[in-house]
Amino acid sequence: MSPRVRPLVTATIAALVSLSALPDPMLVASGRGTQRIGTDPLVADAVSRVTVEHLREDLTTLVGFGTRHTRSDTDSDDRGIGAARRWLRDQFAAIEKDAAVGMRVELQAHLVGPGPRMPGGTELVNVVATLPGSDPDRVIVISGHMDSRNSSDADIEGDAPGANDDGSGTVLVLEAARAICGALSDARVAAARDGRPFPRLRASIRFAAVAGEEQGLWGSRAMAEADREDGVDVIGMITNDIVGGVGGGNGMRNRGLVRLFSEGVPSSEDAARVTGSDNDAPSRQLARVFAEAGVTYVPALETVLVFRQDRYLRGGDHRAYNEVGYAGIRFTDMYEHFDRQHQDVRTEDGREYGDTLEHIDYFNLADVARVNVAGVLGLALAPPAPTDVRVDISVLSHDTRLLWADPRDAQVAGYRVRMRPTDAPRWTESRDVGLVHEVTLEGISKDDVLFAVEAYDAEGRTSTMVYPRPGR
Ligand SMILES: [Zn+2]
Structure with a gap:
């Protein structure tokens, strides 16, 4: 780190904090970046419904189908x-x-193929359960x-x-579907009983169990x-x-840790969206949202952000x-065990191979499920993100002017600006600016700080964060 640069950035952020008339009650800085200190009771209830017992019982049944090879x-x-997909559908x-x-x-x-490892005309079936939200087209997808x-x-029988x-x-x-649907159902019954407004999802949640991943992401690609x-x-x-491993081939244990991979510059090559930072593309912001949800609702599990799309030689x-x-x-295990991936179940020279039930850590798996529930439900309840978010670059200035527009179909109570030094991975500061569509951050230089804007509703439910494009 450069001693000449770092104090300057720190000083700028500190200046912002002292200038902020109204400290944001929702966020607090910690060693792992800012985190929400208030919890949404509906999200907390859903998170609390995830159980080790359900996961163990379901996984035992699923593995009991012998093979789930796509063909x-x-x-x-x-x-x-x-048999596996019909059982999943029935669940x-x-x-x-x-x-x-x-x-x-x-x-x-x-109908998919032909392609590598997929003969032409193979019928591939995904199991999809959609919990509808009130916004017509917005969807968050959670899959395995x-x-x-x-x-x-080639072995489709073993x-x-x-x-x-x-x-x-x-x-x-x-289990995420069970937890979210159960919490929503009980909240609606309680609301009806007490004469309170009915809790509603704004975005739909699509729970998906896809097929054809091992032959090249066929099921998810079709979707x-x-x-x-x-x-x-x-x-x-x-x-x-791969989110339930008990330990890695390196002798390390996964307990208390999970990795979360996100790409930088988008694969779709729409690089204009990330002008000024290759670390603030939409996937990366989404990863930050889930990491923050984890800190708030599942403190026992640390979400380790990995800033690349996936591991080498693997894809998801x-x-x-x-x-x-x-x-x-x-999401994937912190430590992988390669003897337990894509291997016939066998013992060779005293070494055990195979992806079997006894290597599953249901406690860690449950915590990963809880982070998913917190992130997915939180976003489904939240308003859409602000649109047309810009940073004003029309003049040289020691201040920063940000502008944005309401999302379509807005029921927004206000906006929050997130900030961090350019070399920090997670947000370090935030400023609640209320229901306005531009803000000038005095004494904060756009050259030294990264920004994003997010929208929240009257309950404090917060959208994803949007990186500003340079504009005028
Ligand atoms: Zn896999």
Whole structure:
């Protein structure tokens, strides 16, 4: 770090804090950046409903289908991907039956291929459950991939338990649906009883268990392309893939940690959106939202932000969304065990291979599920993000002028400006500016600080944050 530069930035931020007439009651600075100090009771209730027992029971059933290879048997009732997806569909349907929150459950079939590892004309089926929000086109997608594989991708019959890859992410999505639908249902009953307004989601939540991931993201790509074609406003896609490992091949344990991957400059090459910073693209902001939700609602788990799209030699379903221009992020174990990924279950020279149930840490998996629930539900309840966010570069100035417009269909109570030095990964300061559409931050230089603007409603429910384009 440069001693000549760093104090200058710190001093600028400090100047801002002293100038701020109204300290923001919602946010407080900590060693891990700013975090929300108030919790939303509905989100807290949903988070509290996630249980280790549900995750263990669901994963045991899912692994019990033997193999979930994308091209495995689809007719059997107890083996193969057909049985697995029908069981998943029935679980989502049972959740809706209990909660009666209007969740639509579907098997969505796509004819895919030909391509690497996918013969032409393969019918691929995603299990999709959509909890509708009041905004017509806004959707947040939470996914895991139901398909599994073993050492040879051509082996469509042998056991491929896929407990961690990606049974863990699949049952996480199921448990997130159970928690969110249950909390929403009970909140509605309580509201009706007390004569209070009915709590409503603004954005829809789509819970997805996709197929064809192991052959090249076929299921998520079919979904992403359909969203792009239909003009769906996808706030973000969160994939959970390998999120239940008990320990890494390096001898380290995952307990208390999870990685969250996000791309920098968007894969869709719309680089204009990130002018001035390759660290503030929509996927990266989405990752910050989830990390902050984790700090607030699941303090036992640390979300370690990794500023790259994914690990080397690996890819995940969020990439399919990134590639068509949507924000997408991936949760994955802090430490991986490569003997337990894409391996036939066997023992060789005393060494055990295979992705089996005994290597799952349900406590960590439950915490990852809780962070997902907090982030997804928080965003679905929040207003849309502000639009046309700009930083005024028309004149040389020691101050910073930011401008923005209301989101479409706005029920916004105010706006908040987030700030951090250019070399900081997470937001370090914030300023609640109220219901205005521009602000001049006196004594804050746009050259030394990164900004974003977010919208909140009367309950303090907050949108994603938007990086300002240079404008006049
Ligand atoms: Zn996977």
